[in-house]
Amino acid sequence: MRTSPSPANRFFALTGGPGAGKTTLIRHLAALGHAVAPESARAVIRAQGGRPPPSRFCELILARDVETYRAALGLTFFDRGVVDAWATFGAYGLAPSPAAETAVRTLRYHPRAFIAPPWKAIYVQDAERDQTWDEAVATYEACAEAYLAQGYELVELPRADVAARAAFVLEAVA
Template identity: 30%
Template sequence: MNTKKIVITGSAGTGKTSVIDNLKSKNYYCFDELIRTLTSEVKDEVDASNHISNPIVFAKDPLDFNTRLLNGRLEQYKQAETLNKSLCFFDRGIPDVLAYMDYFKQTYQPVFTDTCKAHLYTDVFLLPPWKQIYKTDCGRFESFDDVLQIHEHLKNTYKSLGYNITEVPFGTVEERTNFILNTI
């Protein structure tokens, strides 16, 4: 079966995971965001006083961190190819790695862009920054100004890879989920 691969992306705190959880409650197959697991691993590797920004910055080896993230998202993509489902959802896609590395002005080898170009998603839904719902927590470090800038990096990265991006309007989790499902 040719499974449609749908990315739900956006800056931190835009409601992606809430939408993904709602899709799961409707029995859609969803791949979870990997960053929180990797962040926990990195926190165990470094001095706790350094946990003031994104793990891409405070990791001992940011390139290794991003390589693990890229490989994890690639593995999710490959798993999606084996599903017997008409569609599945991803809480962030492979190109998100590039967008964040660009935002943090980190260099990367061609394997990062090559992986994005070789593993294409069917649709990309971008949730815009929403100040009323944004909050920091132990795994979310960015200020709202950072979130706005990251949003632009995400949009530009996906567009540069040839994607048409559908921006999800503000609304309840149910309204946003229905918007995505109706658009597909």
């Protein structure tokens, strides 16, 4: 009897600092017909009418990421994910909650995660992306550390237009 592959083998995380083109890439992949999972932090900020206090913000992001993970089926590209939520606790100087520790250990993505490097030419701030350029670079570094700490291999996205980035990702997952 043939067994079906685990979700982790068909779930691909895209990580990196803010303003590096992850969401643009996710939207492009969706337009090409691929299943995608949106970033949770922006959704939380919109739903809360602003950035909530750090511990609440971390828990809300984690809850959305866990829900999104559990709802996904087949090949899915995630705009950030459970590992990023786990890392967000540390970014705020907080110990990850027991729920975050369990999630990062049990809800696994494909062993290769894509990371968008800081790219000053496309970085912009807005009402939801309030980090400075230096904070964006620090976030990128924290994301890289988190994924490596959780045993993922990082594949850096090229600094290229969205179509080229999508082609790079799709070739890598084929």
